[in-house]
Amino acid sequence: MASSPIESRWIVTAPPHMAGPDSTPRIMWTVVLSLLPALLFGFARFGISSVMVVLAAILGCAAAERMFGSRKQSLLDGSCLITGILLGMTLPPGMPMWMAFVGGVFGIGAGKMIFGGLGNNIFNPALLGRAFLQAAFPVAITTFPKGGGSFFTLVGDTFALPLMRPNLGEGGIDVITEATPMGLMKFDQEPTAIWNLFLGSTSGSLGETSAILILLGGLYLAWRNYLNWRIPLAIFTTVFALGSLLWMIGIEAYPASPMFLLGTGGMVLGAMYMATDMVTSPVTNLGAYLFGIGIAIMVVVIRVWGGLSEGMMYAILFMNALVPFINRKTQPRVFGTKRGLKTKKPEATS
């Protein structure tokens, strides 16, 4: 045996002894950063109420993360902040704060923490929170106030007490609502100018109106390799193709141009940020294309033939559920073989 003792300063670990620059918190905080322009645009347009809604959603997410989480640090990795911001951005700016808070708690609690926290959830937590709100408060979530007023004017019953009926419309706080482009199309067959959709000067959810800022944020993330660009590419291309087809055939109930389909609703935010959520989208690149195509078909079907004006949320949640299946069926082709591996039986782990 060696005569000299081993110095305790030497660290022994397994190779590789170098690590790339990316880390999970760094990815999460970069996503938060890239969301800020669209979020600030929403704040500027809809005023103090929208700030309150987003804050409440973030607080709800953070509360659930801390309450059900096993690690204190999980609050610092930035992932629940993303959920809070994304949830807030999909809500109408005049929504009562307590509802947004409940949505955040449900999204993180039932959408993420019961699966084991970051990385283990099946559904996008922000969309699950929104789905819950849609089911629980169908009126509040479809009341869209008109934007563009003074910043400090409340545009809704922001401070309504929990479980009270929000005091909207006649006799309550004076709220001027405005139909969204989606609603106009769905119920009145009236299109909105594409340019307005693109810039965001319409009514709608507080963070979804400016397509261009969301696109820019998403492109930045794609450039950093923090989102799989194949997913939005597949969604946009498929929606455009299907939309063109329907436009040429001409459906009386839904005279929407393909550009209208692309520019409205949560389409851009959903395709860029919700569908590309790393945890709930496929890991394989072929799977990413299939996932995007599936979302696009679902969303067009819901919008044109369904009873809702908006379909992005359900389309993504539905495809989230198929991700383990897609992953299993799109295993990469192993080096030196012709085709991918065939797996024999379904896996218990996802």
Add this chain to the structure above:
Amino acid sequence: MALKHHEYSSPHFLGGVHPPESKELTAHLPVRRMPFPDEVVIPLSQHIGAPAKPIVKVGDHVERGDLIAEAGGFVSVPMHASATGTVKEITRWPHPSGNLTPAIRIAVDKHSAQVPRARTIPDWRGLSKPELIQAVQDGGVVGLGGAAFPTHVKLSPPEGTVLEYLILNGCECEPYLTTDHRIMVEQPRRVLTGLLIMMRALDVKVGLIGVENNKPDAIVALQEVLPEYEAELKEHGMRIDVIGLTVRYPQGAEKMLILALTEREVPRGKLPLDLGVLVQNVGSVASIAEIFETGLPLLERVVTVTGHGIRKPSNVLVPIGAKLKDVFEFCGGVTMDARQIVMGGPMMGPSQANLETPIIKGITGIVVLPAGEVKSQEEYDCIRCGHCLDACPVFINPQRLGLLAKNMRYETMQEDYALNDCMLCGCCSYVCPSNIPLSQLFGASKAYLRRNG
């Protein structure tokens, strides 16, 4: 200096990573010979295959270059005394792999001139093929690129094998290392002679030397001496090309190198031999040439001693069996904040804590990392970003394999997810943002399956 080599335009392998190269620490430094230490320790197992069998006993006097252990079989090589001295002990000693393995300790005679015994130097052109193979085995030559596979075994392909290409691996894709780089720059004739010997022995008509484009001086050095060999190559209808390759880790992995140079994928479960290709490291063929130049067996090798944790990064000619502490002393010692010693390249080399560990034939470099550069071990749950799938050069699914490994489902990993194709290159671990030790998990899973499968 104008670049004379042509950039190879063929698409390189897919996947892989490009870590900071950090080769500038030693790339320009000529190889220096270190003084003989007080003691050398020669492990009996420095190669893939059976350990060597000692033929000396304690108290014997040995001269530099003497045989001290004979090959333990065909897939094995003999060991030689790398310094003149007295056999002190035959015992179990720390090995770079982390285990204690049988080794011969030799107390070096401080007053010896370290001159080897007079010997006849065979002319390789006059040797028959079996004699040549025997000479290479007797020289103790193994692959010097890290795996340490006995070279004479590669010279003895199964009957009926037709070889089309002999590929020399001068990629040195691991960060920090400049061992092969310096050998190509300083000993281009040995590299080409060694290649010629192998081509003649195996009757291969085309020799390809693949060098990453970050070593233009090595490419130029080889191309400058190539004309000296033209006549002999022409006489036998042979050809040698020096080809610059994309700088990307793991370009030097056998399958990736073959793909880049021949545009062929080695079929899964097959060997390069089945494609008519044989790959050898540049340092190994240089040591073959050296055997027939000096008559001496493999007694020393070039080792890059580098990293920000060493005071004087150097390319050192180290006697086999010199201890880490002696090598460090020659390189000015380690810095105050040095925290990790890696034997080999930082992507695949194991780390070592015992400075009594000897340098063996397969050690390409020693990288000493200071406190600030030691990889963090903080781990997050997998966020399924899929970056590991993009980085994997053999296109397996490290994400799924990692989850399966953590659930100890080793058989499923093997049967459904091609664990065996993993070559533990470490690309997946390198890119993982959650810092999951994927390649470590796969190494452990493979070890489990070897033991229980």
